[in-house]
Amino acid sequence: MRNPTLHDVARAAGVSYSTADRVLNERGGVAAKSIQRVQRAIQDLGYRRDIHAANLSRRRSYRFAVFLPGGDHGFFSALGQALLAQAEARALDRVSVTLCDPGQGAAGDWDCAALVGAESEGLAQVMADLAERGIPAITLVSDIAGARRAYVGIDNTVAGRTAGRLLRLAHGRGAGRVQPVLGSLSLRDHRERLDGAAEILGPSRLTLLPPAEVHDHPDRMRDALTAALRADDGITAIYSIGAGNRGLIALMETLGESRPFVVLHELTPHSRAALELDLIDAVIDQKPAEEAARALDAMRAIADGEEPPPAVITPAIFFKENLPGVSA
Amino acid sequence: MRNPTLHDVARAAGVSYSTADRVLNERGGVAAKSIQRVQRAIQDLGYRRDIHAANLSRRRSYRFAVFLPGGDHGFFSALGQALLAQAEARALDRVSVTLCDPGQGAAGDWDCAALVGAESEGLAQVMADLAERGIPAITLVSDIAGARRAYVGIDNTVAGRTAGRLLRLAHGRGAGRVQPVLGSLSLRDHRERLDGAAEILGPSRLTLLPPAEVHDHPDRMRDALTAALRADDGITAIYSIGAGNRGLIALMETLGESRPFVVLHELTPHSRAALELDLIDAVIDQKPAEEAARALDAMRAIADGEEPPPAVITPAIFFKENLPGVSA
DNA sequence: CAGAAAATGATTGACGTATCTCTTTTTCCG
DNA sequence: CGGAAAAAGAGATACGTCAATCATTTTCTG
Incomplete structure (x- = not known):
């Protein structure tokens, strides 16, 4: 019934608690055959360390850093708020989060870091710093190819396909x-969304025009779209993949009923x-x-030496009519 | 820096640890003014009990019951699987889940129970049993009007609106x-979805026909739809609100390209x-x-005497093209 | 085989809380 | 004021793990 403790493991392995502890925490100075016997006992009993007792004993706290791109980007400030709120809610679980500027290095x-694979100045430096210090990192929102422990965010290709389907x-x-x-x-995330949309629009009567690059700036967004609409009066729809949508919205305001x-x-x-x-x-x-x-779930799992649970977020689709209440 | 402990509270209140403990755990036998002083100190210091240490000390485990309707309902078996899998993953957090048959009473x-406000035989009995034993309960998937601690599931009105928007x-x-x-x-959940869809379809050129009741049975579903399509050859769309969709799918298979x-x-x-x-x-x-x-998050919060976090799930919308990978 | 080195065992005191027992002090009431 | 009851304090032990010390045993080496 009760979960086995390290004492049970030691007894089953026929060694002292000290030796079992030395094996479990890799303190060294243990003969190979003892290591084997302990590991065997751990296997047999299905022992798993009680992480809460361990944290209590070690007075451990989880110190997480999140490197968010700055700038005029409503989404990242919302994400930052959410992270701090979550950390507050998990204060009893000894979780603390610090928001960091990628420009400052790491x-x-x-105990673990999260970074966004977007165009931010010091990202390469941050990754190098983290690697050097042996701090594990996950990616958030936008993935980075190469070695990291987990990705938390939506599948951008799927998101692009979803957009494509809505457009159709x-x-x-x-x-x-x-x-x-x-x-x-x-x-990468913008490219993936575009490719996803292209997949769906390909076999249809819709034409996907060449994308405009506006670097998430509302002004550039507005200018680029104004120019595009002027140049091609057959545009029936706009798919905005990144940020800077205030410019788009302002423009739509001027178009009235006939907007795409x-x-x-x-x-x-x-x-x-x-x-x-x-x-x-x-x-x-x-x-x-x-x-x-x-x-935070993923970072904690990694800090505990566990496998982070898969966390692909399914994007929500909102229309005028299904907006979440103010409470949510 | 460090979170205050109950010792700190006792010291701040000018009482012994024992007294602080008697207040915190409501053991009685404490003078009113001592209670006040301790509660004051708890406030002032922002003390919050370390639930993990408490659980360790008390050898507590969280025993949760979930009452799922049985029958031919793919969704509830998937939900049951997911609950057991989650419980397994949280074994280290001392969480155990038992799936119960509402027909057997409670x-x-x-420590907490979850029930689905759907048409199941013994639901009223289960609720009475739980109430009598003082076991808190949450609702899952489909809400029940009246007193319960939390609802975990989608907002069915919003889901219906979403369907309405897709239809438009x-x-x-x-x-x-x-x-x-x-x-x-x-x-209730079926009614809410229907009402949500009606809201959106009302101001449009679409007509929402009177709903067919099929009691989640594939055969009835098939028969009812066959009859409806025969009676009205102007039907351009079907919105299936409940279960029994195998019957619908089988019917669509026979219709070919011209299906609604x-x-x-x-x-x-x-x-x-x-x-x-x-x-x-x-x-x-x-x-x-x-x-x-x-x-499980909500039930644990309740079992710990905390306020369960709001958990309105935003429904995902899937098309052919954005189905989640097999891994998810 | 002696001596050093390596391995193991035994033990202890935290961590923050729960729970129990046993004093000691305070308060109440006649 | 005396005695009982209530309140408060003191202390111990436990939960499962970490981390350290010290003693003891085993193994290795020359």
């Missing part, structure tokens, strides 16, 4: 021309208001609060 | 007739296959794995 002493639905059986706008083609169908990412106060005012049609959201919670 | 001794999108600017099918109008647009609930092996084969168009899923995780 100075502190952390919106056109019914009719034809149309879709203008994609993104931050930069060098951003608009799908964009991230539910922010701005995009929410735009949905409610019928300035845009659909928002694909990656739910920062949930993402924050799953990120 | 016999065991539980699918019709573009054209008109159409939508046939809703549900288990029973006496089920179909939206249904719950991603199961059947509905997934149907999506992939283009037999249906969209699935609104409440993500049983996530629901299981949040349910």
Whole structure:
């Protein structure tokens, strides 16, 4: 019934508690055959260390660093808020979170770090710092190819496909021309979303136009879209892949009824208001609060030496009519 | 820096540890003014009991019961699986889950229970049993009006609105007739979904036909829809609100290209296959794995005497193209 | 085989809380 | 004021693990 303790393991292995402890915590100075006997007993009994008792004894706390890109990006500030709120809620679990500026490198002493694979100045430096100090890291929101422990966020290709499907639905059986706008083609997540949308729009009567790069700036967004709409009066829809949507929304405000169908990412106060005012049609959201919670779950698992649970967030699709209540 | 302990509280209140403990755990035999002083100190220091140390000391384990309706219902078996898997994953957190048959009443001794507000035989008896024993309960999947501690699941009105919006999108600017099918109008969640859809379809060129009640049976589903399609050849879409979708899918298989647009609930092996084969168009899923995780979170919070975190799950919308990978 | 080195065992005191027992002090009431 | 009851304090032990010390035994080496 009761879970076995390390004492049980020691007894089963025929060694003292000290030796079992030395094996479990890899303190060294144990003969190979003793190591084997202890590991065998751990296997046989299905022993698993009581992490709470261990944390109590060690007065351990989980110190996590999250490197978020700065700048005018509503989503990241929402994510940062959510992370701090989650950390507060988990204070009893000894979890603390520090938001860091990627520009400053990774100075502190952390148990695990999270970083966003987006265009931020010091990202390479941060990764080097972390690697040098042996601090494990996960990626958040936007993945980075190569070695890291886990990715918490949406599958951007799937998100792009979802957008593509919404665009097709919106056109019914009719034809149309879709203008994609993104931050930069060098951003993996933006590229993946675009590719996902292209997959779905390929076999349809919709044409996916070449994407405009606006580097997440509202002004550039507005200018680029104004130019695109002027150049091609057959544009029936806009798919905004990155940030800077205030520019898009402002532009839609001027167009009135005849505006194209608009799908964009991230539910922010701005995009929410735009949905409610019928300035845009659909928002694909990656739910920062949930993402924050799953990120802390993953970081804690890693800090405990466990395998982080898979945490692919399914993006939520919001229309005017299914917006979450203010409480949520 | 360090969180205050009960010793700190006792010192701050100017009483002994014993007295502070008697107050904290309401053991009685403490003078009113001492109670006040201790509570004051708890406030001032922001003391919060270290639940892990407490659990360790008390050798506490969390025994949860979940009352799931039985029967031919892919979703509930998936939910049951997810609950057991989650419990397994949290064995180190001393969480154990027992799936119970609502027909048997609530016999065991539980720290918290979860029940589904659906049409199951013994639900009233279970609720009475739990109330009598003072066992707190949450609701899962389908809410029950009245006193309970928390609801974990989707907002069914919002889900219905989402379906309504998908149906509108699918019709573009054209008109159409939508046939809703549900288990029973006496089920609150089914009614809510229907009402949600009606809200959106009201101000449109779509007509929401009177719903067919099929009591979640595939055969009845098939018969009812066959009859409806025969009686009204203007039906352009079907919204299946409850279970028994195998009957719907089988029928769509016979209709070929000219089938109506179909939206249904719950991603199961059947509905997934149907999506992939283009037999249906969209699935609104409440993500049983996530629901299981949040349910256990809520039950643990309640068992610990805390406020359960809000856990309104945003339903996922799946099309053929954004189905989650097999791993997820 | 002696002596050093390595391995093992035994024991202890935390960590923060629960729970129990046994004093000692305070308060109450007639 | 005396005695009983209530309240408070003191202390011990336990939960499962960590981390350290010290003693003892085994193994290795020359």
